[in-house]
Amino acid sequence: MTRRRQIYEGKAKILYEGPEPGTIIQYFKDDATAFNAQKKGTINGKGVINNRISEYVFTRLSHIGIPTHFIRRLNMREQLVRQAEIIPIEVVVRNVAAGSICKRLGIEEGEQLPHTLIEYYYKDDALGDPLIAEEHIACFGWANNEEMQDISSMAIRINDFMVGMFAAINIRLVDFKLEFGRVFDGDYSRVILADEISPDGCRLWDMETNEKMDKDRFRQDLGGEEDAYNEVARRLGILQNDDSGPGEVFDLSAHRTKLRGKTK
Numbered sequence: 001m002t003r004r005r006q007i008y009e010g011k012a013k014i015l016y017e018g019p020e021p022g023t024i025i026q027y028f029k030d031d032a033t034a035f036n037a038q039k040k041g042t043i044n045g046k047g048v049i050n051n052r053i054s055e056y057v058f059t060r061l062s063h064i065g066i067p068t069h070f071i072r073r074l075n076m077r078e079q080l081v082r083q084a085e086i087i088p089i090e091v092v093v094r095n096v097a098a099g100s101i102c103k104r105l106g107i108e109e110g111e112q113l114p115h116t117l118i119e120y121y122y123k124d125d126a127l128g129d130p131l132i133a134e135e136h137i138a139c140f141g142w143a144n145n146e147e148m149q150d151i152s153s154m155a156i157r158i159n160d161f162m163v164g165m166f167a168a169i170n171i172r173l174v175d176f177k178l179e180f181g182r183v184f185d186g187d188y189s190r191v192i193l194a195d196e197i198s199p200d201g202c203r204l205w206d207m208e209t210n211e212k213m214d215k216d217r218f219r220q221d222l223g224g225e226e227d228a229y230n231e232v233a234r235r236l237g238i239l240q241n242d243d244s245g246p247g248e249v250f251d252l253s254a255h256r257t258k259l260r261g262k263t264k
């Protein structure tokens, strides 16, 4: 087998040169980081699950007309995607207050926001991904006005679709992060959805128990992150390791107790 050229290694993924020009292979690792990589660990099997969840979500988004970089899944941990010039902005969509907005504005976690909020963060690890305004994006030319129109309208459409998709499986979509990239066609460029959508970059709460089913389990040392990621995939119907009855309310704390042989 020929060795592939590695283009980039990030916190949760490695990018390799793809088989054809303009393509890239995304390899999903089990590595997990939080708090700007100050906390490091692994979540066993996370890469395999995130590869599948992201494939599923990107495919469904393409069915509602969102242009994405996803081409096809290659194997358990890899997917083939279109090469895009990543726009250096993390787009965060929030429906319910959690995480940094609670700290910044003194809002209680779990508070439903009056309406969906879109925030922009400048993608720069050394600066800790600072919150920015659209004016900064225009001022420094990170994206032009037309691109920002496309990004914000896609973010809202993606949110509307994903809120419904997760509600159908009893999961509240609290917030999530998106990244976009540019693809070029002669003199023209257009914006497409890039990166991944998985429990690494979303906050997902069980609608009945409010149990966290995302990377906050790792960030907050709650344990049971493998079970949580698996459960999201199972409910989406993309993993068949179903040993609980259909429709049963999932209780991670019960799983944790069982797994660790401890009582609560």
Ligand code: UDP
Pocket (backbone or CB within 6 Å): 090, 092, 098, 099, 100, 101, 129, 175, 176, 177, 200, 201, 202, 203, 215
């Ligand atoms: N997020 C992400 N990558 C980042 C920062 C945030 O995927 O570098 C996701 C995070 O998982 C959450 C949402 O974006 O679903 C909002 O994150 P927040 O601003 O609350 O930051 P955090 O709590 O991670 O500091």
